[in-house]
Amino acid sequence: MQTYQAYLQQINSYIQDNRFTGAPFELYAPINYTMDMGGKRVRPILTLMACELFGGDLQKALPVATALEVFHNFTLVHDDIMDKAPIRRGQPTVHVKWNPDTAILAGDLMMIKAVELFGLLDEVTLKKCLPLFMKTAAQVCEGQQLDMIFEQQEMVTITDYLHMIELKTAVLLAASLKLGSYIGNGKEQDAQHLYEFGKHIGLAFQLQDDILDVYGNSIEFGKQAGGDIISNKKTFLLIRALELAEGNNLHELNQWIHKKQFNEEEKVLAVKTIYDAVNVRKLAEAQMTFHQQKAFEHLDQVNVQAAAKNAFTSFASYLQQRGS
C-alpha cells in the first residue's frame, strides 16, 4: 500500500491532466474553480486504497475515484446555495462568485461529468459499479433533504439524526470503498465489509465534528467555535441534551434556542454549561467509539493479510484527528 501523500498526488495529477474543458467558459470555469479548491480528497483516496487492497490496477480506478470527488463537490455547490453559505474552504462559494443560476447549472454539469467518468470503465465493471453509485447519489440527496426538514422540525430523535448523517455523509465514504473493491476485483463479501467500515467511520467522523464544534480548539478545527450552538443546529449533542435536560436546565435550553437576539459568546457558554450538566459530551463520545469499533470489526473481517489493512486503520485515525 502507498502512503496517503502518494495517493493524493495521483488523484491531483489525474485531476490536473483531465481538466474540464468546454464552452461556454462561464459554465466550465466554476467546475475547475471548485476542483482546484483542494480538500483532502478523502473519497478518491478510499477508492484507490480499496482497489489496491485487492491487487487492482490503480489506473483503472482513477477515473471513478475522480468521479467521486466531482460528485462530492457537486453536492457542496448545491448545498451551499441552499445553506446560503458565502465561504467554502476559505474562498467565495460558486453562487457568490458567479450567481445562483450558474451554480445550479455548474452543479448539474458536475453530476453529469461524474457519471461520464464511470463510462470509462469496461462493460462488466460499469454494469456492476453504476447502480451502486446511483443508489448512493440518491441517498446523499435524501440525506440533504432530511437535514433541511430537521431544521424546520421542533423535535428530532437520535435515530432520525443518525439515519440522516448516514445518508448525507457516511454512505458516500462507504461506496467509495466498495467501488474501489469492485474495480480491484475484490469479492462481494469483502467489498461489503469495507462498505460497512467506511459507513461507520463516516458516522464516527460526523459525531466527532459535532463534539469538536463545542469542545474543540477553534484554530485547529478551522471553524467558528460553537457555530452549531449559535445556529441551533440539531447535532447529536443538542438532540440528546433536549432529551435529558429537566427542570431549569430544559427551560433555559429552550429559552436560548428561541431567543432571536443574543450575545453569541454568552449563548455558547450557557448552552455548553447545560451540555456539561447532562453529560452529553460523554454520550456522544460513546456513540462515536461504538461506530469506530463497528468499523474495525468489519475491517477485521475483510479477507486479506492483516498487514495490508494497516493503511485503513491509519487513514481512519488521520481523518478522526484532522476534522473535516
Added chain:
Amino acid sequence: MQTYQAYLQQINSYIQDNRFTGAPFELYAPINYTMDMGGKRVRPILTLMACELFGGDLQKALPVATALEVFHNFTLVHDDIMDKAPIRRGQPTVHVKWNPDTAILAGDLMMIKAVELFGLLDEVTLKKCLPLFMKTAAQVCEGQQLDMIFEQQEMVTITDYLHMIELKTAVLLAASLKLGSYIGNGKEQDAQHLYEFGKHIGLAFQLQDDILDVYGNSIEFGKQAGGDIISNKKTFLLIRALELAEGNNLHELNQWIHKKQFNEEEKVLAVKTIYDAVNVRKLAEAQMTFHQQKAFEHLDQVNVQAAAKNAFTSFASYLQQRGS
C-alpha cells in the same frame, strides 16, 4: 410500427408502474408531480420508434425511454427556477409549489434516477449508450447556460442562436433516436442518420416556435401571443430583424427593446410591423424548411424499407403542427 397513441400508452404505463418511491416524501413527491404533468412524451416515443425500426425489443427500450423523459423534466424543473417561471403545463412549478431548495434537490434526484434507469441495460448496451447520454446531457446544460448568457448580451448572431437551440433542444431529440437505435441493434451509420434527422427536426421545431409566438393563433399555441416580443427574447426573428432593419425601423426597434414601461399590445404590434417590413417571417420559414429538408434527407438514408419510415414522417408533421 405502432401508432403514436400506442407508444404513448406504453410509456405512461411504464411510468405508472415504476413510480418513484422513497423517503423523505417531501423529496419524492415533486418528482412524481412533475412526471404526472404529462406532456407529449416526445423523447421516449422517439426512442421506442427507433428501437422498433430496427426490430428491437421495446421492453428493453422502455427504461431508457423513461429515463429521457425524467431527464427532460429535470431540466425543466431547474430551468423554471432560473427563469422564475410560475406555471408549467398549467400547474404551479415545483419551486413555487414547494420551494427553490426542494426544486434544486428534486431536480438533482431526477437526474440521478434517469441514470439509474440506464443501469438496467445489459452490459454491452449500457457501455454503448451511457457516454452518448452523458455527452448529450452536458450539451443541454451548455445550451441553457448560453441561453442565459444571450439574455444579457447586446448582440447575438444567427449562428450563435442556431448553435444554442441545437444544444438546448435539438440534441436531446437526436439522442433519443440514437439511443433507441442502439438498443434495437441498428447499425452505427443508420443510428447516426436518425440522430441527424432528430437534430434537424428539433431545430425546425424551435424555429416554428419562434414564428408561432408572433404569428400563431394564441389559443391553439397555448402561450401568450407575442410573449417573446414583450420579453425581448432573442429569437431568430428578433436577431434577424436587428441585422436587417435600417434607419427609422432600426431606431424604433431599439427604442422598444430598451423601453422599461410600455403597453404590451402596442409593443407587440409595433415590433410585428417592423418584422413585416424587413420580412423576417419569410426568412425564418426558409430556415425552418431548410432543416425539415435536411431531416428528411437523413431519414431517406436510413437503410430500412421505405414504408417503415412513414411513422417518422408523420410524427415529425404531428410535432410541427402542434407546437411545443
